[in-house]
Amino acid sequence: MKKLKVTIDGKTIEVPENTTVLDAARMLDIQIPTLCHHPKLTPFGGCRLCIVEIKGIPRPVTSCTTPVSDGMEVTTSSPQIEDLRKTVLELILSDHPNDCMVCEKAGDCTLQELAYFYGIRENRFGGERRVYAKRDGNPFIERDMEKCILCGRCVKVCDEVQGVGAIDFTYRGFKSKICPPYEKDLNCEFCGQCVAVCPTGALTGKQWSLRGRQKDIKEIDTTCPYCGTGCNITLHVRRNEVVRITSREDTWNEGWLCVKGRFGYKFINSPDRLKKPLIRIKDRSNSLNDIFREASWDEALDYIATRLNEIKSKHGADAIGGLSSARCTNEENYLFQKLMRAAVGTNNVDHCARL
Amino acid sequence: MTNSIREIEGNEVIFIIGSNTKETHPVIANRMIKAYRNGAKIIVADPRRVPMTRFSELFLNLKPGTDVALLNGIAHVILKEGLHNKEFINNRTEGFDEWKKSVEDFTPDYVEKITGVDRGDIIKAAKLYGSSQRAGIFYTMGITQHTCGTDNVNAVANLALITGNIGKPSAGINPLRGQNNVQGASDAGCMPNVYPGYQRVDLPDIKHKFESAWGASLSPHAGLKSTEMIPAALDGKLKGLYIMGENPVITDPNIEHTIKALNAVEFLVVQDIFMTETAELADVVLPAACFAEKDGTFSNTERKVQRVRKAVIPPEEARDDISIIMELSKRLGYNMEYNSPEEVFEEFGKVWPALAGITYGRIEKHGIQWPCPTKNHPGTTYLYKGGFPRGKVHFTPTAYTPPAEITDSDYPFILTTGRNLFQYHSGSMTRRVKPIETHAGEPYVEISPSDAKGLDIKDGDMVKVISRRGNIKIKARVTKKASKGVIFIPMHYSEAAANMLTNDKALDKHAKTPEFKVCAAKIEK
Known part of the structure; x- marks a missing residue:
């Protein structure tokens, strides 16, 4: 493949054809601020924060949409560029609620970070603000369109990655907004890919609300418990509660999840969880209330061992069977079959692969 | 998955048969969409207009249970067009000539009559799949949950073999496994005929190897499969049953029958995280830890061993399954001592060489795909590179046999069951997640607009679906997703459980998998 030479801020690198100036800069570990750019989505050039100066071109250009050409000389930061970037940010923030103190995304928000780095405390632009009183009634995704900066990442991910196209830009100019057809409530696959790529607090999980923000969270990487795809997920834990699930971009599943993997975690803390061993006190046919009583682990396990030994001595080990679980770990499954084979003495062990 | x-x-060609990938494996569907954006051609064969058809070049809307005929028909056309890979067939397979005779009758006309798929589309599919050297077949329970499930799988394999689409990247046979660790549970030997690593229990050398590894004397004959345990319980042969993390009342065919069988055993232990419909029948219920409360590994559908990590502590006295099993084993007179799940995994690797090279340390960040025989082996991204382990692989002729229960004037509809996007399996987890219940908490039967019109049923009407096993009241969802004569009920909802209706008597003769995908039913308003 043809290699092109590009010099960025005095550093030279050779890159393959069709590499953008932004990607080339990132290869050189040169930071260029972005809001609408996402490495897994097609470039948009909408936010104008990634502007750079290129020798021979009289005006700043967006680095995310400009491919490198051979011998190109790029400057990523100059007083003029930084001034333009700051103005862009001020314009965005002039129509933003700026309610970081109560925003779910605080501490994990690209817009907030940029405002911090550019030192934007007060805003010289006043004027009209977008007000959207209506709340989207869907049960999964909070869509706070007043916080939307129209970067379009959600529109792209929904179309390009998910193949759904549940949302798009509507209206024009100041009235531009992103919404489902006819501004109805969102009714889609609820994969939450849009939530994952949103750079502000415009899109969040409804279940996340008031469960804790990023600074209080401990992140634990693990594997999704639902289907056999085995997506890598990150559990966000606060005070012994899983309050959110995300997936990192550098995982094999590229950070994409489905509705169950992303939003189906509340069973963990369900009040219905079994909490103590239970022993039946009423006949099986009598399935009314109070058919179980609580027992200690010792009592329950002793009872099981006694009953299984009874059956074994009376009818042989093959009168006992075990069903293991495709939901449990390798280690648990290994031990379960070892228990059935070595401790009970039967090969009557199976799991639900057929069902 | 071989890939x-x-x-x-x-992939150049993605052939999806009997898999509703977009709903049951959504993130794998994302990859398929990525391939589609790169120009890959997608063929979908399914009795339902599943969402992946939005991206398909060809949709083969076959009648349930006619997969063998369709696959044989595609093979027939590939041979006729001379698209088969002669070099691959000569070097890597045997039994080709005999098998070739078995597909001679499966002309497009004949196959159209059986499957209902237009003969022109069968030819198109054959040309598309047969012309590609980077074609993958993807399937799930739509292939396996039939009385002819094993034949279906063999017919899939034959297609890959005649075109040489196996043993290389982006070309292979890819069953998508439905549960997080169904691969691992099989690998770990939770099957009645094999020890960990698919090593047969009835071979004396293997038995001896495990007897010395475990320090116990082991049974020399294969045990009962899950679908055989239920009748054995009714016959009085199975007296005690220990169920860890399964809910057969909802997931097995013919619920009434399953309940009867579980009530017939003298002693039933259920270990679970919730009081499931199965746990309600138990003599002892043990509270277990869920995935977020324990350490270990899961193996996904591409044979990748990945870490599971403890993030929170289990509620009150709930314990992880390993400690429960160790305690119980001790009380049964067989001591198991492990200080950590990692020690168990190390032992697993000692008895099965395919895992020997994988350690917790190596999969700290990214999983490794077995086989991985040594500590410096990178793992195996696709199987059968450079040959099959047994040398030449045999073509298995597959005859078309109709499903066990066919429609008649009393039961004119074919009922097929499966999952939807939002709920998961028996629902014990997802039905306790509020947003999922709000959005998809209600059972429904999918029925085609023309059938609905014929029965004067409107979308949202309550109807009664009846089979020879039982009946349920359920809301009708009139949708073009359903084909004429075929209705679909998701399996998740105990209040209108699909498995009240399904056929427990129809099992695949080899795998003993129930025919969830075809039974006869009628609908009454």
């Missing part, structure tokens, strides 16, 4: 999920991006 990796990542390799899907490189």
Whole structure:
């Protein structure tokens, strides 16, 4: 493949054809601020924060949409560029609620970070603000369109990655907004890919609300418990509660999840969880209330061992069977079959692969 | 899967048969869409207009249970067009000539009559799949949950073999496994005929190996499969049953029958995280830890061993399954001592060489795909590179046999069951997640607009679906997703459980998998 030479801020690198100036800069570990750019989505050039100066071109250009050409000389930061970037940010923030103190995304928000780095405390632009009183009634995704900066990442991910196209830009100019057809409530696959790529607090999980923000969270990487795809997920834990699930971009599943993997975690803390061993006190046919009583682990396990030994001595080990679980770990499954084979003495062990 | 999920991006042709990938494996569907954006051609064969048909070049809307005929028909056309890979067939397979005779009758006309798929589309599919050297077949329970499930799988394999689409990247046979660790549970030997690593219990040398590894004397004959335990319980042969993390009342065919069988055993132990419909029948219920409360590994559908990590502590006295099993084993007179799940995994690797090279340390960040025999082996992204382990692989002729229960004037509809996007399996987890219940908490039967019109049923009407096993009241969802004569009920909802209706008597003769995908039913308003 043809290699092109590009010099960025005095550093030279050779890159393959069709590499953008932004990607080339990132290869050189040169930071260029972005809001609408996402490495897994097609470039948009909408936010104008990634502007750079290129020798021979009289005006700043967006680095995310400009491919490198051979011998190109790029400057990523100059007083003029930084001034333009700051103005862009001020314009965005002039129509933003700026309610970081109560925003779910605080501490994990690209817009907030940029405002911090550019030192934007007060805003010289006043004027009209977008007000959207209506709340989207869907049960999964909070869509706070007043916080939307129209970067379009959600529109792209929904179309390009998910193949759904549940949302798009509507209206024009100041009235531009992103919404489902006819501004109805969102009714889609609820994969939450849009939530994952949103750079502000415009899109969040409804279940996340008031469960804790990023600074209080401990992140634990693990594997999704639902289907056999085995997506890598990150559990966000606060005070012994899983309050959110995300997936990192550098995982094999590229950070994409489905509705169950992303939003189906509340069973963990369900009040219905079994909490103590239970022993039946009423006949099986009598399935009314109070058919179980609580027992200690010792009592329950002793009872099981006694009953299984009874059956074994009376009818042989093959009168006992075990069903293991495709939901449990390798280690648990290994031990379960070892228990059935070595401790009970039967090969009557199976799991639900057929069902 | 013989390939990796990542390799899907490189597929030229993606042939999806009997898999509603977009709903049951959504993130794998994302990869397929990525391949589609790169120009891959997608063929979908399914009795339902599943969402992946939005991206398909060809949709083969076959009648349930006619997969063998369709696959044989595609093979027939590939041979006729001379698209088969002669070099691969000569070097890597045997039994080709005999098998070739078995597909001679499966002309497009004949196959159209059986499957209902237009003969022109059968030819198109054959040309598309047969012309590609980077074609993958993807299937799930739509292939396996039939009385002819094993034949279906063999017919899939034959297609890959005649075109040489196996043993290389982005070309292979890819069953998508439905549960997080169904691969691992099988690998770990939770099957009645094999020890960990698919090593047969009835071979004396193997038995001896495990007897010395475990220090116990072991049974020399294969045990009962899950679908055989239920009748054995009714016959009085099975007296005690220990169920860890399964809910057969909802997931097995013919619920009434399953309940009767579980009530017939003298002693039933259920270990679970919730009081499931199965746990309600138990003599002892043990509270277990869920995935977020324990350490270990899961193996996904592409044979990748990945870490599971403890993030929270279990509620009150609930314990992880390993400690429960160790305690119980001790009380049964067989001591198991492990200080950590990692020690168990190390032992697993000692008895099965395919895992020997995988350690917790190596999979700290990214999983490794077995086989991985040594500590410096990178793992195996696709199987059968450079040959099959047994040398030449045999073509298995597959005859078309109709499903066990066919429609008649009393039961004119074919009922097929499966999952939807939002709920998961018996629902014990997802039905306790509020947003999922709000959005998809109600059972329904999918019925085609023309059938609905014929029965004067409107979308949202309550109807009664009846089979020879039982009946349920359920809301009608009139949708073009359903084909004429075929209705679909998701399996998740105990209040209108699909498995009240399904056929427990129809099992695949080899795998003993129930025919969930075809039974006869009628609908009354």
